[in-house]
Amino acid sequence: MTATRPNFYANVSRTFDLAAAFGVYPPGLLDQIKRCNSVYLMEFPLRRANGSIDVIRAWRAEHSHHRLPLKGGIRYSPQVNQDEVTALATLMTFKCAIVDVPFGGAKGAVQIDTSTCTDDEIERLTRRYTHELVKKNFIGPALDVPAPDFGTGSREMAWIADTYVQLRPNQIDALGCVTGKPVDEGGIHGRTEATGRGVFFALREVCAHTADMQRLGLTPGIEGKRVVVQGFGKVGYWVARFCDEAGARIVGLAERDGAIAAPGGLDLEQVKQHRDATGSLLHFAGADTLSRSADVLELDCDVLIPAALEGQITASNADRIRARIVVEGANGPTTPEADEILHAKGILVVPDIYANAGGVIVSYFEWLKNLSHVGFGRLEKRYQESAYGRLLSTIESATGTTISADERRAVIRGADELTVVNSGLEEIMAVAYAEIRDTLLRRPEIRSMRMAAMVNAINKVARSYLSMGVFP
Numbered sequence: 477m478t479a480t481r482p483n484f485y486a487n488v489s490r491t492f493d494l495a496a497a498f499g500v501y502p503p504g505l506l507d508q509i510k511r512c513n514s515v516y517l518m519e520f521p522l523r524r525a526n527g528s529i530d531v532i533r534a535w536r537a538e539h540s541h542h543r544l545p546l547k548g549g550i551r552y553s554p555q556v557n558q559d560e561v562t563a564l565a566t567l568m569t570f571k572c573a574i575v576d577v578p579f580g581g582a583k584g585a586v587q588i589d590t591s592t593c594t595d596d597e598i599e600r601l602t603r604r605y606t607h608e609l610v611k612k613n614f615i616g617p618a619l620d621v622p623a624p625d626f627g628t629g630s631r632e633m634a635w636i637a638d639t640y641v642q643l644r645p646n647q648i649d650a651l652g653c654v655t656g657k658p659v660d661e662g663g664i665h666g667r668t669e670a671t672g673r674g675v676f677f678a679l680r681e682v683c684a685h686t687a688d689m690q691r692l693g694l695t696p697g698i699e700g701k702r703v704v705v706q707g708f709g710k711v712g713y714w715v716a717r718f719c720d721e722a723g724a725r726i727v728g729l730a731e732r733d734g735a736i737a738a739p740g741g742l743d744l745e746q747v748k749q750h751r752d753a754t755g756s757l758l759h760f761a762g763a764d765t766l767s768r769s770a771d772v773l774e775l776d777c778d779v780l781i782p783a784a785l786e787g788q789i790t791a792s793n794a795d796r797i798r799a800r801i802v803v804e805g806a807n808g809p810t811t812p813e814a815d816e817i818l819h820a821k822g823i824l825v826v827p828d829i830y831a832n833a834g835g836v837i838v839s840y841f842e843w844l845k846n847l848s849h850v851g852f853g854r855l856e857k858r859y860q861e862s863a864y865g866r867l868l869s870t871i872e873s874a875t876g877t878t879i880s881a882d883e884r885r886a887v888i889r890g891a892d893e894l895t896v897v898n899s900g901l902e903e904i905m906a907v908a909y910a911e912i913r914d915t916l917l918r919r920p921e922i923r924s925m926r927m928a929a930m931v932n933a934i935n936k937v938a939r940s941y942l943s944m945g946v947f948p
């Protein structure tokens with residue numbers, strides 16, 4: 477894997493500057509929008525199972541407070557550093573703006589190699605990290621609401637919620653301090669797969685326009701497209717699955733230790749079983765094993781979905797990318813230099829700040845659920861069903877026809893939580909894409925989708941700052 481970590485924040489800032497040049501905002505305002513408001517670095521002890529003590533470094537970066545609470549995941553990784561977490565927090569601000577989710581951007585990180593930790597150690601460090609955040613008001617349903625990111629999941633979110641509730645027992649909305657929780661602990665149906673589903677919706681929107689596809693030498697629609705996915709975690713697995721279900725062919729998959737390729741397509745459930753059984757994708761029967769994981773990026777395919785880490789497509793491999801569309805499931809997988817090379821090759825890049833927004837969109841729904849203390853669909857499902865039932869009965873008596881029990885059941889089904897969540901996610905991804913495409917069509921000088929998305933985001937954040945004024 478190519479390491480470009482030290483440049484991540486500089487890369488994000490460069491993208492911002494390029495997009496800001498298309499606008500009309502005063503430099504001071506742009507500077508305020510660009511800068512990261514606060515970064516909290518903490519160092520705390522972790523007692524290891526053998527009794528020794530390690531000092532752990534961790535961060536929470538709060539990029540923009542123009543909307544509250546702030547929102548963004550927590551990453552556990554041995555390589556993570558302050559530059560990375562600041563870059564990720566910055567991306568969150570623009571991501572939330574693009575999809576009109578009313579949050580400021582933040583991100584958290586703990587520098588830890590969880591593969592060397594026991595579950596008990598991970599639990600204790602998660603609870604201590606939460607405690608540190610609480611002490612400094614860097615977490616809370618009205619302040620800053622973390623979520624899963626690389627290396628964390630619903631298990632860690634449950635520990636964070638529990639720790640927060642222990643420390644703030646009188647706060648009625650305490651469960652809204654974090655999203656991505658297990659459904660039984662105040663989570664919401666559909667969050668686990670939300671980012672992957674959102675990446676899929678982004679690809680579906682992109683592929684829906686015949687003229688755009690013709691320009692890329694592709695046919696419209698997802699069906700039949702050859703897709704490569706880097707990363708088979710929370711984002712990669714689900715986007716691969718949704719593409720597969722929509723009739724695409726998954727021809728390559730990669731994780732840290734290598735990749736597999738099968739031009740005829742991979743059976744995802746069998747791959748998953750193989751990985752669960754052996755701990756690795758490698759040597760899956762019916763596929764070629766690539767020992768250099770990054771080679772997956774250069775496979776012959778229509779769509780490449782980097783869904784692992786930043787800095788994967790760089791000036792040193794961009795020229796060898798053969799996909800026609802790159803959809804950024806990960807945050808920051810393409811460096812600005814690589815972006816230019818891909819653009820020159822006529823490859824369409826669907827940017828992270830739009831493509832992977834599904835996670836924060838459904839996190840927004842979870843937060844709303846926690847604040848309202850009632851699940852989506854719970855109050856109205858039965859009412860909808862009886863209203864639809866009455867409508868069908870009226871149609872039957874007016875037309876003299878009989879609707880079969882199966883048809884009746886299919887029509888009257890009221891919306892449950894998952895249905896409401898998925899339809900909200902689909903709507904928001906579709907509307908945001910229409911806005912980005914509109915900007916691209918109206919302003920030909922803006923040549924890339926990343927620039928168009930960033931221009932839209934800057935406009936929205938700037939409008940907010942302009943109407944808010946400067947305090948005091």
Ligand SMILES: NC(=O)C1=CN([C@@H]2O[C@H](COP(=O)(O)OP(=O)(O)OC[C@H]3O[C@@H](n4cnc5c(N)ncnc54)[C@H](OP(=O)(O)O)[C@@H]3O)[C@@H](O)[C@H]2O)C=CC1
Binds near residue numbers: 477707711733783786
């Ligand atoms: N989770 C979410 O809701 C969101 C995540 N994202 C972004 O998506 C990306 C992935 O996050 P997520 O799926 O949650 O993370 P996970 O921890 O669930 O999965 C990460 C995946 O990436 C693989 N990976 C790690 N290092 C490499 C490498 N060097 N080469 C190839 N594959 C590698 C891992 O494989 P292995 O097991 O071998 O390490 C694993 O399959 C990150 O950039 C994250 O910021 C963006 C929006 C929301």
Ligand SMILES: O=C(O)CCC(=O)C(=O)O
Binds near residue numbers: 621625832837
């Ligand atoms: O769900 C969230 O609140 C944040 C997800 C996230 O970290 C991201 O989009 O990068």
